[in-house]
Amino acid sequence: MKVGIVGLGLIGGSLGLDLRSRGYEILGVSRQATTCQIALDRGVVARASTDSSLLTEAEIVIICTPIGVIAPTLKQLTPYLSPKAIVTDVGSVKQPIVTACSQLWSNFVGGHPMAGTAEQGINAAQNNLFRGAAYVFTPTEQTLPSAVEKLEEMAHSLGAVTYTCSPEVHDRAVAWISHLPVMVSASLISACRSETEPEVLQLAQQLASSGFRDTSRVGGGNPELGMMMAKYNRQQLLRSLIQYRHNLDHMIDLIERENWHELEQILQSTQKARPEFLH
DSSP states (O other): OEEEEEOOSHHHHHHHHHHHHTTOEEEEEOSOHHHHHHHHHHTSOSEEESOGGGGGGOSEEEEOSOGGGHHHHHHHHGGGSOTTOEEEEOOSOOHHHHHHHHHHOTTEEEEEEOOOOSOOSGGGOOTTTTTTOEEEEEOOTTSOHHHHHHHHHHHHHTTOEEEEOOHHHHHHHHIIIIIHHHHHHHHHHHHHHTOOOHHHHHHHHHHOOHHHHHHHTGGGSOHHHHHHHHHHTHHHHHHHHHHHHHHHHHHHHHHHTTOHHHHHHHHHHHHHHGGGGOO
16 A cells, blocks of 8 residues: 655654555655655655655555644645545644645544654654554544544554544543643743742752653653644643643642641542553
C-alpha cells in the first residue's frame, strides 16, 4: 500500500520509518527540498518531493503539519489526490479539524497518535515511536467504516493501541490529560521564577530534582504546540482549567484553616486514583 506523508518532521518522519519497515511504500512531501533529501538519505521515504503531485498514487494520505495549517494544507492537496484516497491527520485537537476537513474531503478521518518527544524536525524521527502508544481516530456519522478499518490496520502495524470516539469526546478527554497539564506545568515554572530573592531562586534551581523535572517537563516543551492547544481547544481547556483552579483553591483553603484531616483524605484519594490514568 502507498501512503503519502505531508510534513516530514518528528511525527511524519517517525511514521515513515516505521511504516516502511512494515512494507508500506512511503511518498513524502515537504516544503523544503533539504528535508526531502534528508528523508531519502535516512530511509524515511521511498520518494520525496516538494511537489504535491507525488501523492496522486497514495491510497492513504497523512497530514503531519501543525494544527493551524492542516485544513489549508488539505485544500491545497485536493487537486492531486485520488478520489478514493483516505486522508487523515495527526493533530492533537479534533473537532475544528474534522469539521473543516470533512467539508474539503468526504473521506477524511481525524487521527491523533499520542506519542512524541521534546525534539523536532526530520532529524528527530525515530523508530518505534508509536509502539504501545494510543492512536485515536475520530470518525463521524458520514465516515466510511472501511476507511477507519484501514487506518486502524495501519496503526496496529506500528504497535499502537487504537481507540475510536467522536471529535468532541476526544477534545474533552485530551483537555484533561494533555492540554491542562501543559498549562499547569508552565504555570509551575512561571511561579517558581517569580521568587524575588535571588539566593532562594538560585538554590531552588540547584535543588530541583526528579519531582520538579517530572511536573515541569510538558510546560518546558514546544511553545507553538501549547499555543495551538489553547487556540483550537479553547472551550474544553478553559473548562478543565476552571475546575483545576477550583480544586487548587480548595486545597489552599484547607491549608489556611489547618484542616489536615481533609487534606490527608484528598491526598490518599489521589494516590489511589493515579494508577487509573497510567496504562
